Amino acid sequence: xxxxxxxxxxxxxxxxxxxxxxxxxxxxxxxxxxxxxxxxxxxxxxxxxxxxxxxxxxxxxxxxxxxxxxxxxxxxxxxxxxxxxxxxxxxxxxxxxxxxxxxxxxxxxxxxxxxxxxxxxxxxxxxxxxxxxxxxxxxxxxxxxxxxxxxxxxxxxxxxxxxxxxxxxxxxxxxxxxxxxxxxxxxxxxxxxxxxxxxxxxxxxxxxxxxxxxxxxxxxxxxxxxxxxxxxxxxxxxxxxxxxxxxxxxxxxxxxxxxxxxxxxxxxxxxxxxxxxxxxxxxxxxxxxxxxxxxxxxxxxxxxxxxxxxxxxxxxxxxxxxxxxxxxxxxxxxxxxxxxxxxxxxxxxxxxxxxxxxxxxxxxxxxxxxxxxxxxxxxxxxxxxxxxxxxxxx
Numbered sequence: 602x603x604x605x606x607x608x609x610x611x612x613x614x615x616x617x618x619x620x621x622x623x624x625x626x627x628x629x630x631x632x633x634x635x636x637x638x639x640x641x642x643x644x645x646x647x648x649x650x651x652x653x654x655x656x657x658x659x660x661x662x663x664x665x666x667x668x669x670x671x672x673x674x675x676x677x678x679x680x681x682x683x684x685x686x687x688x689x690x691x692x693x694x695x696x697x698x699x700x701x702x703x704x705x706x707x708x709x710x711x712x713x714x715x716x717x718x719x720x721x722x723x724x725x726x727x728x729x730x731x732x733x734x735x736x737x738x739x740x741x742x743x744x745x746x747x748x749x750x751x752x753x754x755x756x757x758x759x760x761x762x763x764x765x766x767x768x769x770x771x772x773x774x775x776x777x778x779x780x781x782x783x784x785x786x787x788x789x790x791x792x793x794x795x796x797x798x799x800x801x802x803x804x805x806x807x808x809x810x811x812x813x814x815x816x817x818x819x820x821x822x823x824x825x826x827x828x829x830x831x832x833x834x835x836x837x838x839x840x841x842x843x844x845x846x847x848x849x850x851x852x853x854x855x856x857x858x859x860x861x862x863x864x865x866x867x868x869x870x871x872x873x874x875x876x877x878x879x880x881x882x883x884x885x886x887x888x889x890x891x892x893x894x895x896x897x898x899x900x901x902x903x904x905x906x907x908x909x910x911x912x913x914x915x916x917x918x919x920x921x922x923x924x925x926x927x928x929x930x931x932x933x934x935x936x937x938x939x940x941x942x943x944x945x946x947x948x949x950x951x952x953x954x955x956x957x958x959x960x961x962x963x964x965x966x967x968x969x970x971x972x973x974x975x976x977x978x979x980x981x982x983x984x985x986x987x988x989x990x991x992x993x994x995x
Contacts, residue, residue, distance in 0.1 A: 654719035661714045661808040671748025676755045685771040693759045695865035698794045706846045710805035713839030750886045751800045754879045758796045762789035779861040791866035796879045802846045807887050
C-alpha cells in the first residue's frame with residue numbers, strides 16, 4: 602500500500618507493507634513501514650527484486666549446506682556396516698576429511714551463493730507464503746534427493762575400490778594409522794573424499810537456479826552450447842571459490858605425511874576413472890531431478906507464473922489473488938466520446954497507465970459468462986446497475 606496523505610494512514614498501518622511518499626505528510630510517514638524518499642515507484646520494484654534475490658540466495662545457501670550434511674551423515678552411518686578383521690567399523694570418510702569439506706571446500710562456495718545475481722523469472726512469480734519461510738516443500742525435497750543421491754554415489758565409490766577392484770580386505774585399525782593392511786582402505790577413502798569434494802563444488806553451480814538446467818539457465822539465450830560457461834564465469838566469487846576447491850584436492854591427496862597422517866588416506870591412480878564416472882552420474886541425477894520439477898511445475902504451477910504481470914492483474918492469472926477491486930462513483934464524469942466499439946470490446950482513449958476501466962454497466966450482460974474479467978463483472982453486477990466504473994489498482 603502506498604500513500605502520502607493523512608487519510609492514507611489507516612491503510613498504511615494495516616497493510617503488510619505500508620510505503621509513504623517522501624514528500625507526504627508526517628502522519629503517513631509515521632504509519633508506514635517504509636518511506637520512499639525519491640518518490641519514484643520504480644524504486645519499489647527494485648527493492649522487491651533485491652529482496653527476492655536475497656531470499657532466493659538464502660534458500661540456495663541453506664540447501665547446499667544441508668544437502669551435504671545429509672550426504673555425510675548417511676555415508677558415515679551406513680559405513681558402520683564395513684567391519685575390519687577385529688570387528689571395528691571402518692569409516693568411508695575420516696573426521697578430518699569431513700571437517701575439511703564442511704569448512705573449506707564448501708565454505709567459500711556457500712558465501713558465493715549468497716552473492717549471485719537474481720534469476721530471470723524473479724519478478725514473474727507471485728509473493729511466497731510468509732508462514733512457510735525458507736523450508737518450502739521443494740527445498741525439503743531437494744535436500745533429501747541431493748543428499749541421498751550424493752551419499753549413494755560416495756558409498757558406491759568406496760565399495761568399488763575395496764570390493765570391485767580391490768583386495769576385499771578392510772585391514773586392521775585403519776581408522777587410527779596407516780599400515781600395510783590399510784592400503785586398499787586408504788585408497789578407497791581418498792576416492793570417496795575426492796568424489797564428495799567434486800559433488801559439493803558441482804552442486805554449488807547447480808544451485809544458481811533451483812529448477813533450470815545448469816546448461817540452460819537463460820531461456821532466451823541463443824548460445825546453446827556455451828551459455829553454461831557464460832553463467833559460471835558471470836558469478837566471479839563463486840567461480841574462483843570452486844576453482845580453489847578443485848586445486849586444493851591435489852596437495853591433500855598426494856603430499857606425503859599430510860595425506861596419511863592427517864587425512865587418513867593415500868594417493869590414487871586408476872581410481873580417477875571412478876571419480877569421473879561418479880561425477881557424470883551426479884550431473885545426470887541432478888539434471889533429471891530438475892527436469893522432473895520443471896515438468897511438474899508446468900502442469901501444476903502454470904498459473905503461478907505471470908508472463909505479463911501488468912496484464913495478468915486484469916486477466917485473472919497468477920497475480921489476480923493479490924488484486925484489490927474497488928468501485929468508484931463517477932456520476933456526471935462519463936466521457937461518452939472517449940469510448941470506442943461496443944459491448945465487451947469497448948476501449949477508452951483516456952485510460953491511464955496502471956488503470957483499467959470497464960464499460961458502463963448498461964453495456965454489461967450479467968447473465969453471460971463471456972463477459973471479460975470476471976472479478977470486475979461480479980463487482981459491477983452487484984452494484985445495482987448504477988453508473989459505476991470498476992478500477993483495478995496495483
